[in-house]
Amino acid sequence: MVQHTGAQHSALIVDDERDIRELLVMALGRMGLRCDTASSLAEARGHLARERYALCLTDMRLPDGSGIDLVAEISARHPNTPVAMITAFGNVDAAVEALKAGAFDFVAKPVDLNVLRDLVRHALDLHKGRRSTRDTVAERLYGRSPAMTVLRDTIAKVARSQAPVYIAGESGVGKELVARTIHSESPRARGPFVPVNCGAIPAELMESEFFGHKKGSFTGAHADKPGLFQAADGGTLFLDEVAELPLPMQVKLLRAIQEKSVRPVGANVEVPVDVRILSATHKDLAALVAEGRFRQDLYYRINVIELRVPPLRERQEDLAGLAERILERLALQQGRAVPRLGEDALAALREYPFPGNVRELENILERAMALSDGNELTAADLRLPRPLAPLPTAAPSPPTHPTLKPGAVDPRTLSPRDTGTSALPSFIEEIERAAIVQALQENRYNKTKTAAALGITFRALRYKLKKLGIE
Structure with missing residues (x-):
C-alpha cells in the first residue's frame, strides 16, 4: 500500500496488523510524509532495495522474523535512514534491544499520536543532519528573548562537557527538548539517547529496569535482560522527573554514577557503562533535599551544571x-x-x-x-481558561483564605445576608478547580494519573472537568 501526498520525505511502516499500519499512515500522512507499508520482513526488504526513506517504523514481531533484524540491517546498509521500533507497552527489554541494534528511538503500543509526532520530528532532524548544529538548535529552541539566547549559548558550552546536567523548569517548558539538544550537540550524538520517566516505573521494578537482571534472579526472570544504563552505553541517559525516585533507588543510582558501572540483579560482577547523565524535574529539588526527600549527595552529583529553562x-x-x-x-x-x-x-x-x-x-x-x-x-x-491563583505549598497554621482569581467572590467581604447558598459553593468551586488544574499540570495532563493523584475515579474526574468548565 502506498499513500502519495506529494511530500518530499517518505516513510516505511512495517507491521503485520492492518489497523496499526492504517493508523500510522494516516498520522504520518498528516505530517506531510508519503508512506509505504509492509507486513513482513521480506516485503520491507523489497521496499528498501527500491527506495530511500527518511524514516522507518517497524514492529517487534513479524510473521517471518524479528523487527530487531530489520533494525540491524537498516543501520548497517542504510545508515541515513533512522529506524524506530514499535514495542508493546512497558516492554523495556524490546526497547533496549532495539536501541542496541541501532534504533534511534521507540514508541509503545497503543501508539500515542503526540509521542509519535515528536518521534517523527526527531527522525527528520536526524535525516537533515547536513545542516549545521547551530541551525538545528536555533530551530528547536526558538526564541529571541534574552533568556532563550542565554539558554542556547549555555547549551552550546555544556554540550562539549561530559559533566552531568540538571535541567530545571516548570511543566511544559521543554526540558526534554533541551536534553535532546544537549545530546545532539555533544560528542555522544552518534550514541543512543535514552529517556526514562522515573515516575512511571513501579518501585519494585526499578533496579531491574535501570541495571538489568540475570536469568533466574527472581520469579519471571526467564532470560538475561540489559537495563537502561546498558541501553544508553556510549550515549546519554535522560532521567526525567528524577525527584520521583524513591530513596533506596537514589542510593543505587548514586553508586552507578560514581563507579561508572552497574550490577544487574542476580549478578556477581559489575558491568562497566559509559553514560552521560542528564536529569530534570519540575519540582524544587533543593527544597526536597532540605526536607530529606532527596539525597544531598545525589543532588550534588547530578547537579554539576544546572540549566534553568525559562517559563x-x-x-x-x-x-x-x-x-x-x-x-x-x-x-x-x-x-x-x-x-x-x-x-x-x-x-x-x-x-x-x-x-x-x-x-x-x-x-x-x-x-x-x-x-x-x-x-x-x-x-x-x-477559549483561554480563567487564570488561577497558585495553591499554598503548605497548610498555614492560622485559618486563612487562599488567593482568589480576579473577579472571584471573597467570603471575607460578604455581609450576613450574602452568605447564603450561592457564595459558599462558588468559593469551594474555585478551590476545587485550582486543585484539579494543579494536579493536571503535575501529571502532564494525563487524566488517569491525575485522577489517581486526587484520589478519585477517572469517571469522577471527567465529571468534574465538565462541571467546572476545565478543557
Whole structure:
C-alpha cells in the first residue's frame, strides 16, 4: 500500500496488523510524509532495495522474523535512514534491544499520536543532519528573548562537557527538548539517547529496569535482560522527573554514577557503562533535599551544571513568533492553510500566564484551529481558561483564605445576608478547580494519573472537568 501526498520525505511502516499500519499512515500522512507499508520482513526488504526513506517504523514481531533484524540491517546498509521500533507497552527489554541494534528511538503500543509526532520530528532532524548544529538548535529552541539566547549559548558550552546536567523548569517548558539538544550537540550524538520517566516505573521494578537482571534472579526472570544504563552505553541517559525516585533507588543510582558501572540483579560482577547523565524535574529539588526527600549527595552529583529553562511568561518577546511556528506546524500536519493570529487573540495570549507553558500554548492553538470557522483566530476561538491563583505549598497554621482569581467572590467581604447558598459553593468551586488544574499540570495532563493523584475515579474526574468548565 502506498499513500502519495506529494511530500518530499517518505516513510516505511512495517507491521503485520492492518489497523496499526492504517493508523500510522494516516498520522504520518498528516505530517506531510508519503508512506509505504509492509507486513513482513521480506516485503520491507523489497521496499528498501527500491527506495530511500527518511524514516522507518517497524514492529517487534513479524510473521517471518524479528523487527530487531530489520533494525540491524537498516543501520548497517542504510545508515541515513533512522529506524524506530514499535514495542508493546512497558516492554523495556524490546526497547533496549532495539536501541542496541541501532534504533534511534521507540514508541509503545497503543501508539500515542503526540509521542509519535515528536518521534517523527526527531527522525527528520536526524535525516537533515547536513545542516549545521547551530541551525538545528536555533530551530528547536526558538526564541529571541534574552533568556532563550542565554539558554542556547549555555547549551552550546555544556554540550562539549561530559559533566552531568540538571535541567530545571516548570511543566511544559521543554526540558526534554533541551536534553535532546544537549545530546545532539555533544560528542555522544552518534550514541543512543535514552529517556526514562522515573515516575512511571513501579518501585519494585526499578533496579531491574535501570541495571538489568540475570536469568533466574527472581520469579519471571526467564532470560538475561540489559537495563537502561546498558541501553544508553556510549550515549546519554535522560532521567526525567528524577525527584520521583524513591530513596533506596537514589542510593543505587548514586553508586552507578560514581563507579561508572552497574550490577544487574542476580549478578556477581559489575558491568562497566559509559553514560552521560542528564536529569530534570519540575519540582524544587533543593527544597526536597532540605526536607530529606532527596539525597544531598545525589543532588550534588547530578547537579554539576544546572540549566534553568525559562517559563513562557518570562519570554513575552517570543510569544508571537512561537505561536506562528506552532500554527505552521499544525497546519502542515492537518494539510490546511496556515491561520493568522488576530490582534485580539495575540493580546489575549499576552495577558494569559500560561501555567502549562509551551505545551499549553500548543494545546490552545490546536483546539482553536479545530473550532475556528475562518482563517483568522480570534480571542474567542482561543477559549483561554480563567487564570488561577497558585495553591499554598503548605497548610498555614492560622485559618486563612487562599488567593482568589480576579473577579472571584471573597467570603471575607460578604455581609450576613450574602452568605447564603450561592457564595459558599462558588468559593469551594474555585478551590476545587485550582486543585484539579494543579494536579493536571503535575501529571502532564494525563487524566488517569491525575485522577489517581486526587484520589478519585477517572469517571469522577471527567465529571468534574465538565462541571467546572476545565478543557
